[in-house]
Amino acid sequence: MPVEVIQTKRLFQQVFEQLAELIGKGEFPLGKRLPAERDLARQLGVSRATVREAMIALELSGLVEVRVGSGIFVVAERAAGPALTPQQDLGLGPFELIEARRMVEGEIAYFAAQQIQDSDLETLEAALRLMEHEHAEGFQSERGDRAFHLAIAQATRNNALIKMVEVLWDLREASPMWAKLHERVRAAQVRPASLDDHRRIIEALRQGDPALARSTMDVHLRRVADDLLRISEAEFAGEVGAEERQRGRRAVGR
Amino acid sequence: MPVEVIQTKRLFQQVFEQLAELIGKGEFPLGKRLPAERDLARQLGVSRATVREAMIALELSGLVEVRVGSGIFVVAERAAGPALTPQQDLGLGPFELIEARRMVEGEIAYFAAQQIQDSDLETLEAALRLMEHEHAEGFQSERGDRAFHLAIAQATRNNALIKMVEVLWDLREASPMWAKLHERVRAAQVRPASLDDHRRIIEALRQGDPALARSTMDVHLRRVADDLLRISEAEFAGEVGAEERQRGRRAVGR
DNA sequence: CAGATAAATTGGCCTGACCACCTGATAGCT
């Protein structure tokens, strides 16, 4: 049974979202001054400190500009979400991403194994621990996963390769279809085999065995692709396009 | 007279930047817990409210994750920030780029050969003609070159892979060192062997021979790396760092 | 040794206060 994730959002986040929505709706037009922090706090029934924290979030989102002694002013009309997607590459399908990752990250693992250092291995261990913690807590987040694969790229000491992996993960985070499928995969397994995969990858890298590192990485990504494919065939028969699923089958070799 | 802009940065921003820098430097490694808010406040000489505001900024920047009752943990190593320099990746060296391209584009060529269509081949021919024209006119531009390699990526019908190649070329265009070296290479040869390389790549793709396509691509990129290395050793002995050149030697296998 | 319980730690939130700054109105001067 997929456990319902209880979102005990912090107060300032709720305030932030509410204000962001109002700004997006035009309730607070561009250039207009927001109510004073003290008034907002009273109206919202929270403390001024909480309002201030929400303001910082709004400011960092580029929705608002703070003028000391004068007030807080709306400087954008768009409704910025938590992570607004700058581009429309959103059509990126899960299997496209996995396919690309297999090509790129497999080679990167091969390369990384040749020159990995102890500090890199420590980073990888930390990332793995983070993943385990995230999984134990039922987090949706995949920061640990991202950090792990990024750490491997960083072990190559090649900034272009690091950038490649960053871009791949950015694309991944911007793909709604990926999020949807992956959420189902997550809910369907108690302890994801991925954790063991990652451990094996670390070991291969520790041994400095390039071929083993590449094949271990490939096995891992193949498993991910396979999980995604299975879920997509079982539950999203109509939604995930036939083309995508065809790509998926090819990706896992069946 | 340019007026000096007085930056009365708010305290929480200063705290944010300082912590972000420490994280970026690895002072607080991935997965590590930050000092408690109360301790940080005491050490920094600010109030806890200010530290909390900085924490929210760090969290929104994706550098840090808050676990209630447990602590605040580092979840990324990059030094991201709003007011920070957009990117200092510009220091990307030519051999880093070539290295990455050999990994990525070789595989892409292999993959593209399996499913390339006539329309793709036409695009490639057009790109090659553009390259020849550019060379004949003595253009500095490399639009033809870029279009050629991008077309191969597009033949894979995989948007993630296309994006990879785009990013690699964007990085290349943003690399001053690359521009410098490549200009010398261009000046040193009458008819670049690259043109023949590209033609061979097209033929390999037309035959739908994945292995041949990959190896042909690899030969091409290796030649580029070799040219760059030769020039860098001959003319830029002092400027191009020893590390970069070492990477270059490894890239061309000598 | 294992499990239950208590204590310490940590982030979340609140209250009330003081300061520096900005703005607009007012008083004073030319």
Added chain:
DNA sequence: AGCTATCAGGTGGTCAGGCCAATTTATCTG
């Protein structure tokens, strides 16, 4: 009247201290 200097009120910036709930750690008990 027209201009300037002053001042009062509002606003964000910061601080100190406190309570609560979640979590971790230490302690006790069987």
